[in-house]
Amino acid sequence: MTMIALLLYRTIADHLVPWAVTLATRMLARSLNMPEPLVHSTGHYVVAQVTAFEHGVGKSLCPFRLARLLRAWWRGRH
Secondary structure, eight states: OOHHHHHHHHHIIIIIHHHHHHHHHHHHHHHHTOOHHHHHHHHHHHHHHHHHHHHTHHHHTOHHHHHHHHHHHHHHHO
16 A cells, blocks of 8 residues: 555544544434434444344344255255
8 A cells, every 4th residue: 555545544534434423423313303422322222232132143043054054954854
């Protein structure tokens, strides 16, 4: 990577991404008529719940795991 590309990437990552996230949070809070901190903490809660689901029940619903189980079941029948 060239030095200019690295500088551009760092500028985007350091300045524009946080600004865009803040703007999106403000817009969502206004559209839901909720205070910004509540939207922010609700987002953390949703991420925690999704992560817990993925590590719990979601593992058993993995398409690759289900395909493997189905193949094993199909081979056992023949």
